[in-house]
Amino acid sequence: MKPSSYLELPDAADASEQDSQVPLPEGARRVAVIDLGSNSLRLLVSQVGGDGRIQVLNCVKSMVRLGEGAFENQALQPQAIERTVSVLKTFARTCRSYGVSKVVAVATASVREAENGKEFTERVKAETGIDFSVISGPEEARLITKGVEASLPRADYPRAYMDIGGGSTEFSVSREGELLAAESLRVGCVRLADLFFKDFPDAVPKAKFREVQDYVRDKSVMPFKRLLAKKPRELIASSGTAGAIASLALSMRTAEQTSVSSDITVITIDEVRAVVDKICSSTAAERAALPGMNQKRVGVIIPGAAIFLTAMEELGFNQISITDRGLRDGVLIQYLETEGLIPGRAVESKQRGHAVKSLAKTFQIDVRHAKQVSFLSRSLFSQARELGLTDLPKEWEALLGYASWLQETGISISYLRQRQHSAYIVANSDLLGFTQRETHLLAAIIYSSKYYGKSHPFFIRLSDDDWKKAAQAGIFLCLAVGLDKSHRSAVTGVTLQRSEKGLTVRVESDSPSPIERDCLERMAKSIAKALNSPIEILWTDPIGGEVKDGVPETAIKAWRRKKANRKKKSKLKKAKNKLKKKHHKK
Structure with missing residues (x-):
């Protein structure tokens, strides 16, 4: 597996001031994507040329662990908020130094589930200018699939995708760009670490690891059934957890076994089990010294591995491909498509x-x-x-x-x-x-x-x-x-026109529409107030022609006559019931 393209940002270090102002080529524009997960915070700065070619200028990641304590308390914790805001201020300066014209920022599980999530995003916007969009779990799964799939060769069969986050794990199945299924499970490495591993700072017994696996299975029974119904033939994983497990698996191979492509690493389920045995039998200090292990991932790698291995076992895959693409790539592609910069x-x-x-x-x-x-x-x-x-x-x-x-x-x-x-x-x-x-x-x-x-x-x-x-x-x-109160689709068109009196609403229908006309009359005052303009209604009917403020009078009279008859019958019925009750009492 190639080394991660991400620069690890040490806490809130101001690493951006070195880029005073990066020159922008003619016809190009720069876009930044910020992906705020429950564990990691990522920044991707890209340049899009006039021909639609995308060039990555910088990738930065900081493990802020915003979700720490958030899931058990239903609120983002003060220390985690301060860490995150501090790094986001650095990200904002980095974007300015690159001359970024658009920052697309998305937040996931920890923010969408926290009771103070809205207050957090409002504070971030006020202090950094970054405006976060909070996305749902299935939408996160869709965007991850979009980002990962763009880097893969075409295949005429369904592929399954997995991304292990801090608060949730997203799964999807897609075939040639068509999303067949999208699932989001409330099991993530930070959430499970808070739930199961507070009393296990060092080695973790096998029984404890199996307990976590059982919890994951319990939460994923129906989602996995829906995924398997799409008959995926390949499983691809993204996320930092997947990359860390792949790095450990590669470090345990012999020189003859090591064979890595530039973009994808393939490891077997036996290798994953070997990694699990290694990390569970190690102390926290020993895990921190393992190849490719980030110090801040030491406390979440075991619950992450439990999700990883359980998914492989339950979905029936003996091997898995690991990619360094993910949510930020999908968000970037979607933005460029929306802006018409790429198809x-x-x-x-x-x-x-x-x-x-x-x-x-x-x-x-x-x-x-x-x-x-x-x-x-x-x-x-x-x-x-x-x-x-x-x-x-x-x-x-x-x-x-x-x-x-x-x-x-x-x-x-x-x-x-x-x-x-x-x-x-x-x-x-x-x-x-x-x-x-x-x-x-x-x-x-x-x-x-x-x-x-x-x-x-x-x-x-x-x-x-x-x-x-x-x-x-x-x-x-x-x-x-x-205008369609009767559900008959009688109105064929409506035109708004300025007039001396204010606004004329001209309605065309293919048949008398007294219900719609009456409804419009009742709404006229409130609509005039909302649009800040007096309203005149003209109704065009194929039988009676144009009638001011209504339909042909014969149709209106007939409808009102029926309405009056119904009221009369209702009153008579009530009067009869009263008489019956009196007679019964006597």
């Missing part, structure tokens, strides 16, 4: 759409209605932007489309409070392709479409600024839902 944007968009529609169909939503609401909400938003009615960027159009598909997921729980339940379901879902913030933005759009101006629910964690933006987007979702 792949269509694949990313397809993944997000598939995740949203899969969740929607799980709750058996009305697909025809979802498509109609998506079409109308995006159309309204696009026109509102052109007219200057909203200052939300164009990216929110896609979020509105996704929210349209998910706004009815809560109807299976309660019709009357469906939007609140829908928001809760979305906020607590692991949507592949979305960051935690984006998932909560979708939930906030759905919630605001019904409860505009109401207090924010506890389960959606967003800043006040994000809530204001989501409330703006929620207005267009509210309008779109109202």
Whole structure:
């Protein structure tokens, strides 16, 4: 295995001042990726040329162990926070010295599970300018797969991927760029070290190691079944734990056995078992002296090895390939694809759409209605932007489309409070392709479409600024839902126009739509207030032509007559029931 390309950053040492300002070639741009795990903090600085060629300028890693004590206390600990913030300040200076134009920062298990995770990211942004996106476990697995797969030769069979982190371990199965499965287990080397090894600073008995393996098996039964159902033929591992185990395995080989490619190391399950025997029988000092062993990994290498070996045994692999690619590479590739600097944007968009529609169909939503609401909400938003009615960027159009598909997921729980339940379901879902913030933005759009101006629910964690933006987007979702209240897709188009009186909403339908018209009338005042403009509604009907503020009068009268008759029948029924009760008492 080739030596790691990472420079180990000693604690908070200021190693960046040596790069006063690295010259930037013409047409190139520099991007930095920061990967904040529960054990390690990594920085990757890359330069992207005008031709899309990527050149790595610097790789830095510091084992800050942010997750130390976080999982048992449900909160990031003060000392771990200070260590991490200190190193992040150094990373920020390094990025400035390279003239980085964009820093893409992601945080994983320790931050997403901690009760003070939001406060931590806000402090980091205030003190360093680095704005972290917190990603879900399955999304982490997807990005790891993306980063690792990009370095591998193409294969027409499924491959399984494993990345052992400090707080969680991610698994996935992919074939030729298509993600077939993504799993995140709440077992990581730091989490297990806190749970099992506080009383074992030195040698670890075999019985204790088996106890940890049993714990991992118990947590992974169903996820491993789902992975095996995809029939992977190869297992590839990334992460520092995997690299450390590979280095130890190589050091135990004879000269004749050693054969390492430049990018991939292959070791057998027997070699992994030999490594386990070696580290479990060693004291902490002896483990620290082993080849390739970082002093800060001494306390977490045994629980990491327990996860590593258990996965090989349960998934049925006799050998495993180790790579030094990982999450940061996947994050970089995704950013470059999103910005159009390299091909792949269509694949990313397809993944997000598939995740949203899969969740929607799980709750058996009305697909025809979802498509109609998506079409109308995006159309309204696009026109509102052109007219200057909203200052939300164009990216929110896609979020509105996704929210349209998910706004009815809560109807299976309660019709009357469906939007609140829908928001809760979305906020607590692991949507592949979305960051935690984006998932909560979708939930906030759905919630605001019904409860505009109401207090924010506890389960959606967003800043006040994000809530204001989501409330703006929620207005267009509210309008779109109202324009298909009957689920008939009768409205064929809606046009927003500026007029002397304010804003004209021109609605076209292929049949009389009294329910939609009545719904629009009831919403008119609140929408006018939200858009800060008086509203005039014009409804175009194929039978009655254009009618101001409504549909043809005959259709309205017929609908209102039916409604009045239903009320009358209901009152008569209640009166009869009262008489019956009185008669029964007598």
